[in-house]
Amino acid sequence: MPKLTIDGKTIEMPKGATILQAAQALGVYIPRYCYHPSLPVSGTCRMCVVEVEKTAKLQIACATEIADGMAVRTDTPAVKKARRDVLEYLLINHPVDCPICDQAGECFLQDYYMDHGLHKSRIAPGDKIRRSKRRAAGKYLTLDNERCILCTRCVRFCDEVTRTGELTVSGRNDASFIDMKEGKGVDNDYSLNIADICPVGAFTSRDFRFKARVWFLKKTGSICTGCAAGCNIEVHHNEGIVHRLMPAPNPETNTWLCDRGRMTYKVLRAGDRLSKARIKKGSMEPEPALRQAAHLIDDAAHRAGPESVAVLGSPYLSLEDNLAIAELASGSIKTGALCLDFSCEQGVKDGILINKDQTPNANGLKLLRARYGGLDQNALIGLINSGRIKLIVAEARALNSLREKLRDLSNIPTVILALAKSDLDFDSDCVLPYASYFETEGHFVNYKGRIQKTAAAVAAPEGVQPLWLVLSKISSYTGAPIKIEDTKAMSAKLSEYALGKSVIPAICKPGSIAAKSTRE
Template identity: 40%
Template sequence: MPRIQIDGKPVEVSDGLNLIEAARLLNIEIPHYCYHSGLSVVGSCRMCQIELEFNGRKSIALGCNTLAADGMQITTTSDEIRSIRRAVLEFYLQHHPLDCPICDDAGECDLQNYYMEHGLHDSRVDLAEKKHKHKVIDVGPTVVLDSERCVLCTRCVRFCREIVGKDQLGVYGHGSDAELMNVPGTKLDNDYAGNVVDLCPVGALTDKDFRFKRRVWYLKRTPSVCTGCSRGCNISIDWETSRSYKDSGRRIQRLKPRYNKMVNEWWICDRGRYSYHAVDAPNRLLMPISNAEEREHGVSIIAVLARAAAKIEAVIDQNGPASIAVLGSAHSSDEDLFMLKRLFADHLKVQNIDVNLPGEANGSEDQILMKADLAPNRRGAQAIGAVPWGGEGQNGEAILEGAREGEFEILIIVDHDLTQYLGEKALHKLRKHTGYILYLSSHSNGMSEIADDVLPLAMWAERAATYTNFQGRIQRTSQAFDPLGLATPEWKYWYELAAMLGCKCDYETPQEVFNAIGEHTESFKGLRWDDLGDQGLMLTDAPEPAYRKIQCPNPLPAY
């Protein structure tokens, strides 16, 4: 392993590491535009030049395509390097438009940041001499291009070609006439198009969904995990709630990918990126609803749970636990499913429990990130045991069939909208033959109209929880803001219901529930909330998968 010095500080680095990455180990930032850790090296922006002394020779080298070698001495802050950076920045700013006040990237723009740190020169170009290019170009369904702001770093071009395998953006023309644009006859419409906005170091590529919505310095950032499919990509929630005059119903302003080498690296798909709109959708359930006697809004959560507890107790006393069925959800967290199992399977001895239903909606799947299974926690449900058990236990398909034939007096459903699974006749039979239906959901739908009692669920951004992805990696979400209305995390409902039914559980936080999972569930044995960190941990019986670079199976060359 090479030993080098950067600005007088010694560091030992791994073989094959370039100088930008080596400097990061010492928290030294070598400025750059074209370089990105997940893309090929092109060395075109010239911002990363450093002073290199090696084998008795001094030279100016590029930090991005110079690999660390034993004995190198690198200087990143000499007078000569400062002068070079200032000259390169002046070149970039020569024709750059003066529209920072209206640019969405203001506040997180590398051109702004580097100018303040390395530039601070007076412009020698008269405004009338500035070269104008195309502005507000609709390059695809989600992205807008402003060519005047573009520094031609080609990150977006390389991403489309190398990661997605699509030739959709390119640089055309020569010299000062060079311009980023769509490849003729194409649109930027791949499933990962939003990543080019994240990659753009300036404000050339902006997201239509976020455009002119908020200033970035108003945003708060919360680390989380995408619950849009079973992959569990790591994300950051950028949110803001104090400026109600600006799109007051929108708390989440955008989602950004968060690096996790073993899950999603630097990327997320657009399906997950824009899934946050469901959190503040107009059909969110904000309070419990009771249809038991007549449609009754304003009923309390405790009243609904007390009614459910009384009915469950009466049915079990009269006909036993076989007359109850529970359709849980693979969209529920590990904590939710553990408490569901603890109450219904362990305490009440209900055998008919499942999270799987025939005909569940699937999404598209590829060999980059997207999974067809849109449930974030099916693997967790399996590991926790939210499945049929005992000789008489029925799976989801059998539960639906049995409910239509009147086998169950009580049906408890989480998340599943049965009006999407069953025809009108079958749904009518189920409703007619089932004495009591308790439904838990985050949104109103057909099922909330026909259930006896409905409880509103908090969503992933409104709560702290864990989810186990398809590989067996347990990852945490964090609570960004309070739930809407009276929406409540699912596990808390089971906790309250358990207390009413004589099942004592001393858990007051999701952290305590997860720690209990680590004590009572074999696949989670010994795991604790604080151990998960920001990258997650594997189930104890699941091997760590081999690392694979996140990209399509047939990438195109950079150019």
């Protein structure tokens, strides 16, 4: 393996590695625009120039392969001057409209200008070349050509990662600009990654547009619950409001994050979020509604026996919540009509990330099923359709997934646990809200069997509690408590019944090198 020195420090790297990779491994930061670890090298921006001994000119670190005995310096006056000049060149026609630019605060032009530039502009503002300002580029993106530095990260992303090729560089020389190919918008499933990898404010998110300034955002590492992939994410939030989700790259799960996953936070938005319980279509505080739910369960179990109560697990819920559901059925109500069978075909759908299984925790249910058993899906459907079931306790989306196969539900009372109003496309006399997985911790098992944990980034609405706590309270109101009153009891139960001695991998901490690399 070739051995080289960078700024006096020696390192051995496998053959074919570049100087930039070697420097990264040594912890020497080399500024760059066009280089991205997950994209092919193009070498257009010239920001990463370094001095290599015995070469006449400065070399670009991102595209120069290492060789044995190479001596690289990144801090000589020549390198510093080169960086300064490259930066000045890039900024010649930059509009400097940072006040209205969403990239401000995480913009590489701003950062590098403070680190390497600090020059006065030699171009009068009136003499700068104007280009077209904002225009929509697909469903989720805004394109501003004036801010673009033509690093072509976006073009390479569309060509090499999604292989949809919507973007191209039009024109030539100093008149070249990023453009969409004839008749195409950037409408692939991963378009918002372009906003992430764009080092400047040329591509910005339309969803996040003008919502918040990035320096206010707090970051919490968590798990995406959009599908069975279990992508690691960063929840960006401020003052209790989630503003956007960003990928937290993890070699085990994901580098990117799909657009659908990024929009999962929308469930928290005031209009759709269920923050009060609904009893007979009337809105009320969650706490008293629990007694109504307990009464419904008690009533059905009393009149037609406990077997007349069907309890459904849900692949959309965490292990904690499903465990509480299973406990409620077998420990409290003592019914056999418990269904934890929601498995479906899994596997990466498009070769990138998105899974065929749109539920995040079908594999988690398998863990619980090994312990609690329960009916399989068809048996339960048969039971319900036969009319022997007098009450269904279920999470809204899980019940929705069975709707096609079920008879009319209108004369079976239900206790529904729901997160969003849009999930309720049927009438129920008792709808209870619960804390989403942006508001409470929960374990999920992804399609590879990797167990991961979400984190509570923001606080749940007043009175809204985690689902397992809701069920725990209902069970104590029915007089047969499941005895899971706090997180300590929950985690004890969880490791006893489902996880065993499994090691839960830590989520990448926001700001760690791995988490940073989507943007870089």
